[in-house]
Amino acid sequence: MQLATWNVNSLKVRLPQVLQWLESSQVDVLCLQETKLTDDKFPVAEIEAAGYQVAYTGQKTYNGVAILSKLPLADVVKNNPRFEDAQQRIISATIGGMRIVCAYIPNGQEVGSDKYQYKLRWLDALHDWLADEVKGYPNLALLGDYNIAPEDGDVYDPVEWQGMVLCSDAERAAFQRLCALPMKDAFRLFPQAEKLYSWWDYRQMNFRRNRGLRIDHILLTPPLAARCTACEIDKLPRKWEQPSDHTPVIATLSA
DNA sequence: ATGGCCTCGGTTCGAGGA
DSSP states (O other): OEEEEEEOSOHHHHHHHHHHHHHHHOOSEEEEEOOOOOGGGOOHHHHHHTTOEEEEEOOSSSOOEEEEESSOOEEEEESOTTSOOSSOOEEEEEETTEEEEEEEOOOOSSTTSHHHHHHHHHHHHHHHHHHHHHHHOSSEEEEEEOOOOOSGGGBSOHHHHTTSTTTOHHHHHHHHHHHTTTOEEGGGGSOOOSSOOSEEOSGGGTTTTTOEEOOEEEEEOHHHHHHEEEEEEOOGGGGSSSOOSBOOEEEEEOO
């Protein structure tokens, strides 16, 4: 069983890459962020033709999330029921005995800005909601674009990024509070090579220079972490024509 | 020193992303 997350930066533009990746990757569950599509424009037929059921919630221009699954999706919930939010950033479903939560955590733009305050409030509300969700769903996975690099080792140049948005103490503390629910960062369950990232700015040839950040994550509650046998970042789609600036992260779970 | 790319909406530029 493989679970994956991928910020596609417009599903309208990226649908061919998503379908190509699904053909080769064999993932069972794929969480997408930044679909940037209203629900009436969602490419349901193409995704079903690829062998996946899908749940989605979107809006015009910004945000938008979806869960693709080979197995049936049940009990779909859109957004955080405890946080009034016009922005479509969360969708959850039960799949094969697991509660899958797909999240597009706000970017925050700049430390101290209104968007940064919104990000911290949003993360607080996510934490408080999930604290109850994990009681009802011991097998819960939170996959998505967290817009947080948890540690300096997740940043190509920690000095340049020190205190900046995605790396600030308050954001990292929010990440640690999610880990204390408790949940485990699947990527850090295993020895990993250095300088592995999930996002690279389109500018400055940052991908070729591997100037990236690891901001896309899979957090697993202890029963799922115990079943996790691998967690990998697949850099290949970032090398394709017209790529997303993010690349998929995959966790493998034993039966 | 500055901005450097991509997407969208909707027009040829500004906002947002990270």
